[in-house]
Amino acid sequence: MLEIQNLHVKLEDEPREILKGLSLTVKPGEVHAIMGPNGSGKSTLSYVLSGRAGYEVTDGSVSFKGENLLEMDPNMRAAKGVFLAFQYPIEIPGVATMQFLKVALNAQRKARGEKELSIPDFMRFVKERAAKLNISQEMLKRPVNVGFSGGEKKRAEILQMAVLEPSLCILDETDSGLDIDALKVVADGVNALRSPDRAMIVITHYQRLLDYIVPDFVHVLSAGKIVKSGGKELAHELEANGYAEFVEKVA
Amino acid sequence: MNIALIKTPAEEAFGISLPHRRMEEWRWTDLRARIDRPYPAHQNTVVAKIDVDRLIASSPFAKIKTHRIVFVNGSWDQAHSNFTGLTFEMGVPTSSAIDDPLIHLNGAIEPAGLTLRFESNMDVLVEIMHITTKGAARSMALRNCIEVADGASATIIETYLGEGDYVLSSVMEFEIGLGARLDRVKVEHESASATHLSHVVTSLAKDAKLNEFTLTSGGALNRQNGTYTFVGENADAKIAGAYLLNNKQHADTRLVVDHAVPHCTSRETFKCVMDDHARGIFQGKVIVRKHAQKTDGKQSSHALLLSEFAEFDAKPELEIYADDVVCGHGATAGDINLDHLFYLRSRGIPEAEAKSLLIAAFVGEAFDNVVHDGLRDALVNYAANWLQVRKNV
Ligand SMILES: Nc1ncnc2c1ncn2[C@@H]1O[C@H](COP(=O)(O)OP(=O)(O)OP(=O)(O)O)[C@@H](O)[C@H]1O
Ligand SMILES: [Mg+2]
Numbered sequence: 001m002l003e004i005q006n007l008h009v010k011l012e013d014e015p016r017e018i019l020k021g022l023s024l025t026v027k028p029g030e031v032h033a034i035m036g037p038n039g040s041g042k043s044t045l046s047y048v049l050s051g052r053a054g055y056e057v058t059d060g061s062v063s064f065k066g067e068n069l070l071e072m073d074p075n076m077r078a079a080k081g082v083f084l085a086f087q088y089p090i091e092i093p094g095v096a097t098m099q100f101l102k103v104a105l106n107a108q109r110k111a112r113g114e115k116e117l118s119i120p121d122f123m124r125f126v127k128e129r130a131a132k133l134n135i136s137q138e139m140l141k142r143p144v145n146v147g148f149s150g151g152e153k154k155r156a157e158i159l160q161m162a163v164l165e166p167s168l169c170i171l172d173e174t175d176s177g178l179d180i181d182a183l184k185v186v187a188d189g190v191n192a193l194r195s196p197d198r199a200m201i202v203i204t205h206y207q208r209l210l211d212y213i214v215p216d217f218v219h220v221l222s223a224g225k226i227v228k229s230g231g232k233e234l235a236h237e238l239e240a241n242g243y244a245e246f247v248e249k250v251a
Numbered sequence: 252m253n254i255a256l257i258k259t260p261a262e263e264a265f266g267i268s269l270p271h272r273r274m275e276e277w278r279w280t281d282l283r284a285r286i287d288r289p290y291p292a293h294q295n296t297v298v299a300k301i302d303v304d305r306l307i308a309s310s311p312f313a314k315i316k317t318h319r320i321v322f323v324n325g326s327w328d329q330a331h332s333n334f335t336g337l338t339f340e341m342g343v344p345t346s347s348a349i350d351d352p353l354i355h356l357n358g359a360i361e362p363a364g365l366t367l368r369f370e371s372n373m374d375v376l377v378e379i380m381h382i383t384t385k386g387a388a389r390s391m392a393l394r395n396c397i398e399v400a401d402g403a404s405a406t407i408i409e410t411y412l413g414e415g416d417y418v419l420s421s422v423m424e425f426e427i428g429l430g431a432r433l434d435r436v437k438v439e440h441e442s443a444s445a446t447h448l449s450h451v452v453t454s455l456a457k458d459a460k461l462n463e464f465t466l467t468s469g470g471a472l473n474r475q476n477g478t479y480t481f482v483g484e485n486a487d488a489k490i491a492g493a494y495l496l497n498n499k500q501h502a503d504t505r506l507v508v509d510h511a512v513p514h515c516t517s518r519e520t521f522k523c524v525m526d527d528h529a530r531g532i533f534q535g536k537v538i539v540r541k542h543a544q545k546t547d548g549k550q551s552s553h554a555l556l557l558s559e560f561a562e563f564d565a566k567p568e569l570e571i572y573a574d575d576v577v578c579g580h581g582a583t584a585g586d587i588n589l590d591h592l593f594y595l596r597s598r599g600i601p602e603a604e605a606k607s608l609l610i611a612a613f614v615g616e617a618f619d620n621v622v623h624d625g626l627r628d629a630l631v632n633y634a635a636n637w638l639q640v641r642k643n644v
Contacts (some may be wrong), residue, residue: 050597053589078599090594094612100598103608108599143612144594160598 001199002026002049002069002168007060009041009048009224018044020224021060026168029196033210033235034203036221037243042203043087045221046172050084051077064168078104079111081167085157085174087203092144097156100144101126101163108164129162133189134182150177158189169193169200175209187212207239222246256283264289265359265390270352279532279564280474280503282352286446288388290418292360296324296386303331306382306412311438311633315625317378317408324383325391326363337377338368344396344424353450353476357420362392364422369398369405369431376406376623381421383413383442390418401428401456406623409437411469413445421449427459429483434622435463438633441470443498449475455515457483461490464620465504466630468495468637473502481515481543491520491620495637496529496561503532508550510543513573519550522617524610525561526641536568539576546576554584555613557606557641607638 002025009019018041026032034042048055049062051074062069069077092100106116117125130140133155145153154174161169171190175183190200190213202213210218210232218234219226220243227246228234262268262283270276271283303323307313320339321331327341343364367377381393399405411419419441427433441447447470455461467473479488494502508517523531533552554563565582587609595605611634618634621627 052593052597073602074593074596075599075601075605078597084597086594090590092591092594092609092612094615095608100595100608103604104595104598104600107601107604111599111601164598 003063008058031200031215033215033218041224079108083166085171087172089153091146098140151182172203207235260289261286290390294389302384317376321380340366357422360392362394364394366396369403378408380410385415388416392420394422396424398426399431404432406434413442416444418446423451425453429456430458432460437465445470446472451477453479455486459486461488463490465492467502477506480509484514487516491617493614493617494523497526500529505534507536510539510546513544516547521552523554526557528560530562532564534566539571541572544575548578550580552582
């Protein structure tokens with residue numbers, strides 16, 4: 001589904017390279033966890049995959065479902081199935097959450113040549129998913145993320161994911177800032193989306209999330225490269241030993 | 252500085268002198284230079300009913316049931332007006348003597364107008380409409396006075412629509428009585444080559460409430476002056492406005508809020524969208540007199556610039572003589588927030604649609620001042636149409 005080869009990325013207006021030859025293959029149905037020290041490039045990877053401006057790919061390639069992902073507009077990538085749950089979800093004043101979800105879903109359906117959902121069908125569809133994530137009707141009326149608590153923002157991201165039903169879910173530290181109960185709610189929400197034709201990249205600092213969302217692979221990203229890959233037990237090793245080993249290796 | 256200026260052809264025709272950029276309040280809008288040809292008053296224009304009907308139908312509020320009082324080309328149009336149940340007097344109200352160039356100009360053009368009086372809660376929307384039909388370049392004027400009696404409430408809509416090249420001068424006076432309430436909604440949608448000059452004088456008695464919203468979107472050149480005077484305590488004025496401008500449109504609003512007595516609240520909220528080479532100006536002055544303690548006056552003007560050639564100038568002025576007050580102002584100008592845009596696009600919303608959504612959200616904050624749901628929805632629609640046309644360019 002996703003094939004990243006030797007990806008080199010620098011900031012557009014700085015010479016500094018952030019991703020330095022990253023390769024990763026993700027197949028349908030797989031869950032990949034990415035862990036790594038602060039500043040190692042995890043969020044940068046998620047932004048480059050979702051098409052945020054400000055980064056320059058200097059080498060390497062990314063193909064998604066056989067197409068060159070890097071050539072697509074962010075909205076095209078979304079319509080093709082890429083979804084990023086932001087580490088820091090953006091507040092959009094003046095745009096009601098419900099309206100936002102409707103415009104987004106219909107835009108994606110339109111881009112894929114599907115029919116728009118009728119308003120009652122859409123409302124039912126959203127309400128069902130919102131209830132599972134403990135998101136109130138009142139929250140859906142509020143502007144996107146405005147005034148939401150840290151945990152509410154993360155749950156709202158998962159709601160968007162549940163509504164948009166992407167095929168590649170990238171979760172950037174969706175667990176940070178969540179209390180234990182919310183962590184379970186979010187993990188349940190994510191697990192409900194696990195399916196043989198959907199893949200996930202879960203970026204996290206904490207092994208605990210991976211107890212709930214059990215990954216098939218764990219990767220260590222350090223200084224812009226994947227320096228070690230393993231199964232879910234690698235997360236336990238990291239939890240016990242930290243990243244010292246990898247940071248030194250790079251230095 | 253007293254420079255005798257040679258009269259311009261327009262000044263010759265009006266018989267008065269026009270404000271110019273060397274006057275501080277007019278530094279951004281050099282009316283003397285911009286009205287560059289005579290616009291004679293009282294031109295007999297042949298009016299076809301079909302044109303009037305078409306223009307009325309083009310009003311953003313066309314589908315809303317209102318009591319319309321229609322003026323066409325500076326004269327009252329009885330046939331299109333509906334006064335059922337209203338207390339009014341036709342004829343130009345005798346204005347409070349305010350020394351202002353726009354009021355002088357209005358007098359020079361010899362306005363038509365009326366006085367409307369609301370004695371109690373009237374559950375109707377009253378819409379004062381001015382329609383300009385195609386014809387020779389000319390000037391027209393209106394002067395109306397709205398009195399909302401003690402304890403009464405009223406909703407007044409003003410709609411300005413037109414075709415062709417003209418100068419329209421409007422003077423409105425609002426007197427809001429003790430504990431009375433006025434909702435005012437104005438839509439300026441003049442023709443693309445028109446000059447729209449308006450001056451509004453509002454006074455608020457004790458416990459009075461004003462909810463005002465003005466949309467400036469038509470016309471080549473717009474200037475609106477507003478003065479709001481608190482004459483009784485505990486009154487509250489919410490004054491909001493929006494600009495939706497493109498091409499070379501120019502809009503300059505100058506408001507003076509005069510807290511002459513204690514315990515009053517004023518809120519000014521302007522959201523201005525400028526595309527292409529459009530230019531917006533917001534000048535807001537808040538005066539707090541010596542005895543006007545516990546005044547709460549806030550002002551904000553925010554501009555969204557959609558092109559690198561668009562421009563916005565804000566000039567907030569606070570003149571505070573009392574010491575126990577809360578007053579503040581804020582002004583910002585910027586283009587579309589790229590983080591917002593990316594977030595929307597990352598959810599699959601195409602760029603143009605995402606921008607429209609963000610622009611609508613930006614002006615929408617000013618629409619929130621419109622209390623009446625139907626009117627607010629109509630304004631939201633108006634903005635949506637404006638954005639639709641923009642997208643198609
Ligand atoms: N737009 C930007 N401007 C300047 N520096 C940037 C920008 N984006 C990323 N960086 C830098 O690139 C490096 C990688 O950042 P990134 O956010 O990808 O790290 P991360 O692995 O997600 O870290 P964390 O675990 O703290 O979230 C950091 O040094 C960061 O400061
Ligand atoms: Mg990060």
